[in-house]
Amino acid sequence: MDIGTIEWLERFIQQTSIPVIFVSHDETFISNTANAIIHIELTNRKQTPKYTFTREPYESYLFHRENNLQKQEQIAKKQVSDYKKQVNKWHDVWNKAEHQNVSRSDPRLQKKIKSLKNQKKRMDKATEDFLEIPGVEEASEFHFDSTIHVHRHKxxxxxxxxxxxxxxxxxxxxxxxxxxxxxxxxxxxxxxxxxxxxxxxxxxxxxxxxxxxxxxxxxxxxxxxxxxxxxxxxxxxxxxxxxxxxxxxxxxxxxxxxxxxxxxxxxxxxxxxxxxxxxxxxxxxxxxxxxxxxxxxxxxxxxxxxxxxxxxxxxxxxxxxxxxxxxxxxxxxxxxxxxxxxxxx
Structure with missing residues (x-):
């Protein structure tokens, strides 16, 4: 569609009282018309389909999407970091228990080892609820040669x-x-x-x-x-x-x-x-x-x-x-x- 037709369609969608569902790549058109967004994308090198539905204008969706992705990534990275610290501390305690100068059959040592094993299971179980670093469709990159230059008087x-x-x-x-x-x-x-x-x-x-x-x-x-x-x-x-x-x-x-x-x-x-x-x-x-x-x-x-x-x-x-x-x-x-x-x- 030419620009005149696009602008006519924008006015129609803005003024009509009936629901309109449309597919578009035109950001300006989407911004001027949509009050709800269905975003369909392929993530993980196009292996995983994903969709998002939200009832808000396009610019608002982009803003909230970026914020949510950043927050989710921060939380996911912190969960992994905290888990690694816990595991390192656990290994320190485990190694000390393993090298205590007492008999392996000592009831106190057996109780401590059992407690440590249960603690490790709980820690590993908790990772099942960790947030994943969000997967999103990646934008293409266009790298024109920076040495290309046409003289301004050419x-x-x-x-x-x-x-x-x-x-x-x-x-x-x-x-x-x-x-x-x-x-x-x-x-x-x-x-x-x-x-x-x-x-x-x-x-x-x-x-x-x-x-x-x-x-x-x-x-x-x-x-x-x-x-x-x-x-x-x-x-x-x-x-x-x-x-x-x-x-x-x-x-x-x-x-x-x-x-x-x-x-x-x-x-x-x-x-x-x-x-x-x-x-x-x-x-x-x-x-x-x-x-x-x-x-x-x-x-x-x-x-x-x-x-x-x-x-x-x-x-x-x-x-x-x-x-x-x-x-x-x-x-x-x-x-x-x-x-x-x-x-x-």
Whole structure:
């Protein structure tokens, strides 16, 4: 949905008197509409399913979730620490009893040893009620090369397009776009106005007139991904050990399991496919990123991490997005595409 439609739906949900249940990755949308949260996640390297249900707004849920996780972790660590201290003291007493200069058959020693054994059983039994260090779904990590830097006077794009067409149908006209240096440009607009088509034209123009390395995330990931390959084989075609190690490391930072790294791409989720394309850009050292709705398949846990990484990225970014958080945190310049052309917002 484009931003206008998203905002209409927000108003509808806010004003309606009937219950609404929805799934969304859009943090701004969730914050503006939800008054109860069902959070479903996979913990312990995606082995353990977990859900949380709470009747409170999203921002309040995040605040309480973080506080509760910190408290639970503190209590769990203290319980383990106290237990270890008790066990150490118990061992000291046990060793003294074992080495007392009295006969093993002495009733007083036997009584003391029996008491110590019962004490150890009680201590071990108590550990069954210990809180566990909370397991949560881990956010992906995006590590763009910090040495990538496009000079601020470097001309990335100078586009002048009389008409924007698809299948002989004119969508827009008189499009002019100039991008310099590490500018981070986002294009918004109504659906079917031609944003993805314009993005492909921009990519072709940069490829034709620039030697910069370009990374591209299309709206349809399968345009670039061979579904019969594994993620590792997509990233490394030569089989070189160093490249393989780097690919495994980057995929691991994106929270791919070993099985997911080796299975065919057709079995990956939309979010995993998007991460795979980003890993490719990172490994290739791309200096220009062309991204068509980069956050649309990422969870609210991963989107903030990606936005931070892209905001700090030293190259140029040209993107289409309906994600208001992305537009606020990443985009340095926003253009709206209409039937009349591009307008800076």
């Amino acid at each position: 001309k990335i794009l100078e586009l002048s397009l009389e008409t924007l067409e698809i299948a002989n149908k004119q969508l827009s006209q008189n499009i002019k776009l100039s991008i310099t240096g590490e500018e981070k440009v986002a294009i918004i607009g109504e659906n079917r106005i031609g944003k993805s088509t314009l993005l492909k034209i921009i990519m072709d123009q940069i490829k034709e007139h620039s030697s910069l390395k370009i990374g591209y995330m299309p709206q349809n990931y399968e345009d670039l991904l061979d579904p019969t390959l594994s993620p590792i084989r997509f990233l490394v075609t030569t089989g070189e050990k160093e490249a393989m190690t780097k690919a495994f490391t980057h995929l691991g930072s994106m929270k791919f399991t070993s099985d997911e790294m080796q299975q065919t791409i057709r079995h990956l989720s939309g979010g995993q496919k998007a991460k795979l394309l980003l890993v490719k850009m990172i490994m290739d050292g791309c200096e220009v990123l062309i991204l068509d709705e980069p956050t649309r398949n990422f969870s609210p846990l991963t989107t903030p991490v990606l936005c931070q990484a892209l905001a700090q990225y030293g190259g140029a970014i040209i993107s289409v997005s309906h994600d208001r958080r992305y537009l606020k945190e990443v985009a340095s310049t926003i253009y709206e595409l209409t039937s009349e052309g591009l307008t800076k917002k």
